[in-house]
Amino acid sequence: MLILGIETSCDETSAAVLRNGKEILSNVILSQDEIHSPYGGVVPELASRQHIKTIDLIVKESLFKAKVNLGDIDLFAVTQGPGLIGSLLVGLSFVKSLAFYFDKPIIGVNHIEAHIEAAFLENPDISFPVLALVVSGGHTSLYYMSKELDFKLIGKTRDDAAGEALDKIAKFLNLGYPGGPIIDRLSKKGNPEKFSFSLPKIKDKSFDFSFSGLKTAALKYIKEMNIQADSPQVYDLLASFQDAIINFLIENVKRALSIYKKINALIVCGGVARNSRLREKFLAFCTRTGMPLYIPSPRLCTDNAAMVASLAYKKYMAQKKFDLNLDAFPRIQSAKGKKWK
Numbered sequence: 352m353l354i355l356g357i358e359t360s361c362d363e364t365s366a367a368v369l370r371n372g373k374e375i376l377s378n379v380i381l382s383q384d385e386i387h388s389p390y391g392g393v394v395p396e397l398a399s400r401q402h403i404k405t406i407d408l409i410v411k412e413s414l415f416k417a418k419v420n421l422g423d424i425d426l427f428a429v430t431q432g433p434g435l436i437g438s439l440l441v442g443l444s445f446v447k448s449l450a451f452y453f454d455k456p457i458i459g460v461n462h463i464e465a466h467i468e469a470a471f472l473e474n475p476d477i478s479f480p481v482l483a484l485v486v487s488g489g490h491t492s493l494y495y496m497s498k499e500l501d502f503k504l505i506g507k508t509r510d511d512a513a514g515e516a517l518d519k520i521a522k523f524l525n526l527g528y529p530g531g532p533i534i535d536r537l538s539k540k541g542n543p544e545k546f547s548f549s550l551p552k553i554k555d556k557s558f559d560f561s562f563s564g565l566k567t568a569a570l571k572y573i574k575e576m577n578i579q580a581d582s583p584q585v586y587d588l589l590a591s592f593q594d595a596i597i598n599f600l601i602e603n604v605k606r607a608l609s610i611y612k613k614i615n616a617l618i619v620c621g622g623v624a625r626n627s628r629l630r631e632k633f634l635a636f637c638t639r640t641g642m643p644l645y646i647p648s649p650r651l652c653t654d655n656a657a658m659v660a661s662l663a664y665k666k667y668m669a670q671k672k673f674d675l676n677l678d679a680f681p682r683i684q685s686a687k688g689k690k691w692k
């Protein structure tokens with residue numbers, strides 16, 4: 352079975368062809384970083400315009416790389432949300448037209464769940480129950496999975512996402528966009544112990560996250576000490592800020608592991624899971640506690656269509672039904688009461 356997946360939820364236009372939901376024949380990703388970089392963040396209107404300009408070329412290239420034709424595709428897969436509404440609609444309408452023309456099934460998937468799927472794509476034998484942490488530019492969410500396709504959201508950010516906090520501090524310091532990879536690189540030159548950050552306290556028993564306090568604390572240091580991109584303290588500040596974010600993520604996971612007993616594996620995924628320090632610290636934590644850890648390879652951490660195609664395949668095999676009447680869900684909450692198809 353050949354699946355064509357499309358991902359346009361934010362600022363990457365991506366198309367992938369997978370065989371039987373497992374074998375990646377192609378996974379083409381076109382980033383819009385250059386377009387949004389002058390603004391220091393994603394401009395929704397520019398994002399959707401760029402998707403519409405490039406989606407046909409990206410799909411063509413994914414088919415060419417996979418050495419297949421559109422007519423060979425058995426299942427069409429697309430991200431339904433969460434994401435930017437205009438961007439989501441570009442991918443949805445493109446895929447709907449193809450499914451309609453070729454009279455083939457179409458499956459929509461949840462973008463955050465697709466990030467988790469990236470880990471299963473590379474490691475099909477991960478043993479359940481699983482705790483999955485998604486850390487990206489738009490989301491920081493913790494899921495409990497008792498079995499395949501069973502995504503139970505147990506914690507989410509109450510304000511900024513982890514990647515968003517990194518991007519905003521980088522923007523404030525005029526370091527460039529996206530800030531996450533830049534902070535990753537510059538932090539290597541700094542001492543993470545130099546600046547102290549107190550970790551956010553979530554007062555209830557939820558596993559929610561909050562990063563705006565850490566962001567405000569970093570901004571305060573920057574303003575009070577007049578730290579500039581070329582100041583000698585900048586590396587120490589970035590290293591300390593990055594470590595505070597990672598330590599908070601680990602603390603929350605630790606707490607969830609103490610409540611959700613008998614977890615067999617931890618997945619950490621999403622764009623921020625590319626971060627070298629995060630990978631190092633989670634690995635150290637899991638080695639210490641004997642918890643098997645799965646972090647997708649860097650290319651599968653950031654937005655890509657292979658994870659979308661893979662999840663859609665599983666959903667299709669599980670439910671065997673589909674319909675063309677797919678809507679976009681820009682927010683996690685907007686899917687409430689409605690069923691993700």
Ligand code: KG4
Pocket residue numbers: 361486487488489490513514515517518529530531532533535621622623624625626627652653654
């Ligand atoms: O998953 P993703 O591609 O898009 C969303 O679904 O949001 O994640 C993008 C985020 C951005 O905030 C970016 O700064 C961050 O991932 N990111 C990183 C690294 N690479 C990407 N953050 C820290 N270190 C990195 N190496």
Ligand code: ZN
Pocket residue numbers: 462466487488621622653654
């Ligand atoms: Zn994403």
